[in-house]
Amino acid sequence: AEVLRLQINLPPNAQPDVAMQLSPDGRRLAFVVVGEDGSRNAWIRDLETLDARPLRGAENLATSPIFWSPDxxxxxxxxxxxxxxxxxxxxxxxxxxxxxxxxxxxxxxxxxxxxxxxxxxxxxxxxxxxxxxxxxxxxxxxxxxxxxxxxxxxxxxxxxxxxxxxxxxxxxxxxxxxxxxxxxxxxxxxxxxxxxxxxxxxxxxxxxxxxxxxxxxxxxxxxxxxxxxxxxxxxxxxxxxxxxxxxxxxxxxxxxxxxxxxxxxxxSSANVLTRQLTWVDATGVVLSTIGAPAVLSDVVLSRDGTRAAATILDLDSPSARNELWVWDLARGTQSLLSDQSQPPSSPAWSFDNTRLAFAVSTESGPEVYERSASGLEDARLLLRATDGGRVEPTSWSPDGQFILLTRESVETGADIWALSRETGMAAPVIRTSSTERDAQFSPDGRWIAYRVTDGDGQPQVYVTAVQATSPALRVGGGPWRVSNGLGQFPRWRADGREIYYAGPASIVAVPVFTD
The missing domain is CATH 2.120.10.30 (TolB, C-terminal domain)
Structure with missing residues (x-):
């Protein structure tokens, strides 16, 4: 059959989203555009014309798919x-x-x-x-x-x-x-x-x-x-x-x-997924790029800023599998870290910048491993979950005693758990009917920042106090909301005095006073 490539002119600084749907009669293409302010808005392209137009009343969409009526x-x-x-x-x-x-x-x-x-x-x-x-x-x-x-x-x-x-x-x-x-x-x-x-x-x-x-x-x-x-x-x-x-x-x-x-x-997958590691300054100006473009995800930077880890989807392999790679940012080199038969995901750096925790999905259920970032030793199994829900390591405690996890379940969605590296036991820290993800320890280990999504679908960043009551981690106070409007992916500044998070169209910094 004939292949037709569509070129659609978008507003300045706008980007296409993955959501798109062809109408049942084949006359119109609906797709989502991400604006400069981060809003997701539906557009319509009549395939018999060259013009695309925004669809009034379909603004600020969630990240879920769009779909047509049968007529x-x-x-x-x-x-x-x-x-x-x-x-x-x-x-x-x-x-x-x-x-x-x-x-x-x-x-x-x-x-x-x-x-x-x-x-x-x-x-x-x-x-x-x-x-x-x-x-x-x-x-x-x-x-x-x-x-x-x-x-x-x-x-x-x-x-x-x-x-x-x-x-x-x-x-x-x-x-x-x-x-x-x-x-x-x-x-x-x-x-x-x-x-x-x-x-x-x-x-x-x-x-x-x-x-x-x-x-x-x-x-x-x-x-x-x-x-x-x-x-x-x-x-x-x-x-x-x-x-x-x-x-x-x-x-x-x-x-x-x-x-x-x-x-x-x-x-095509190449147009959607290919990305490149890039250094930018606090104003968003690009300083330099790292390595070659690839199908990157789960990018995490070591606390000392000398190394980065990410998963790369190898589209040339028969099963298009994920691989875990580590970049030495000073030398400009990268090395393959994963050797599991199943693809890894969700790497998280230890506070001393020497080790990585990551998740692996297996036939018997999700598992969490840790391994030296040098790759000179075998990976160590920390947790084998038996309930089938996805598990993602997100942050290590400064003393290395705990690793925070995002753990999914049918009953409560996604919750925050803590895994004891000493006992190999995991227990819930924050478990509610809302969805909680991406918890991050503060540099002193007394607080965690995390994102919460309630029924309105808008993620917010919260902070709560935690305390270790061996062998578990417990909530010690809070929570307090720190985001003003939509916020996700919180990260602490090295001295614990600020929290950075992703807003709709920018990185936001919020002062934090914990004394």
Whole structure:
């Protein structure tokens, strides 16, 4: 088929986001633009013209996907913990649907929306349904932690409007896959038979013949695949065929969209994920770059500023696996640190700059290791979790006694735990119905800064006092909010007198007085 490259002119200093959706009639492309102030706003490109325009009423969107109504007249999205829709054709004010965040959604011709959630303020990680005109949401699926599941995401309706395809996301992701669900079944009655093994959603159905059969399009590694599918029998046949490569992804979201006439829009992985380590000064001026551009994530700087660690996605490997690398910033060299059979993530430096803790997802569950940053000794296993929820080390205590963790669960979303390096035991420090992440010890070890996301979907930075009561870490006072407006990724200044955090469009510094 013919490949058409779209060039879209954006406002000055604006950047494209990963969210995009082709309308079912194939006439319009909806996508999200991140403005200079950090706001995420929906734009519409009519494919028959050269112009793109901002969509009034679709401003300040959450980082979740956008999706169309089946008649291609409405675009739906999440703002501040609320699911909304706006008329793309006639305009007008946005219409509230339900107080809910969503991680992918499908909308059928009868006006039913099925949407995914994460564990936390908006849901249990299951799928829910709600009328497009509003009303109470109803749970459709149930997450099964015993199978390693933590969330159900990215539902897409099949032609009958009753069945849908969705992703059951697991830890490790090698167990993730696409399943068939039904809005006529209770959560306990949903099929547990995996249709396609992939860690990415959504999966789109495209008609390919007069008999009603068609193709399922899905992402495998970085290749878009097509597989013959009978929507009446809900069964695959034959072998899958490659359609396009490379196709990008973001977490568990495949960056492609399909219209009813078979038009496919996708973003290549190279354009979405490639980044470069860069030094900037306090005003944002670029001073220098480090190494070559790569698919970087989880970048952390040692406290003395001499080394950095990050994970790199190797797109040339057959499984597109993550690797953990360490950079010597003075010498300009880098070395591979990870040697686990499973890909590592979430590195965290010790206070003395000599060791790194990191997470590994395995078939038996998440694990946390530590290793010398020199790589001259084998990695040491610190924790083997058995509940399947994701675990991320975030900060070491100054005395090296504890490592703070972000730990996910179906019941409470993400919480802050402390791992004792001496006993290998982990216990919750802050565990509420809100989502708490990215806790960071103060330089004196008496405080932690962390981000909290409540039901409004807006992250804030808080500080609380902690004290060690061997072998556990306990809250000793607080919390106190330190961010003014949206804030995330807190970091302490070396003397503990300031906290830096990421605001909507800038790095913010807040004085801290703890005496």
């Amino acid at each position: 291609s007249r409405w675009l739906a999205f999440s703002v501040a913990g609320e699911l909304r829709r706006v008329n793309v054709v006639d305009g007008g004010d946005p219409v509230a649907i339900a107080p809910a965040g969503q991680i992918g959604a499908g909308w059928n011709a009868e006006g039913t929306i099925v949407f995914g959630t994460n564990p936390g303020p908006w849901g249990s990680g299951a799928l829910y349904r709600v009328s497009a005109t509003g009303g109470e949401r109803v749970q459709v699926t149930k997450v099964d932690p015993a199978r390693g599941e933590y969330a159900h995401h990215h539902p897409q309706f099949l032609p009958d409007g009753r069945h849908f395809l969705y992703l059951r996301a697991t830890r490790p992701e090698s167990r993730s896959g696409i399943y068939v669900g039904s809005i006529d079944s209770s959560p306990d009655q949903q099929s547990t038979e995996q249709l396609i093994a992939t860690p990415y959603g959504p999966v789109f159905f495209m008609r390919a013949g007069a008999d009603g059969d068609g193709l399922l399009l899905y992402l495998r590694n970085t290749t878009l695949m097509a597989h013959r599918f009978d929507p009446g029998r809900l069964a695959l046949s034959g072998d899958p065929m490659p359609v396009a490569s490379p196709v990008g992804s973001f977490i568990d979201r495949a960056l492609f969209s399909v219209s009813e006439d078979g038009t496919i829009v996708y973003t």
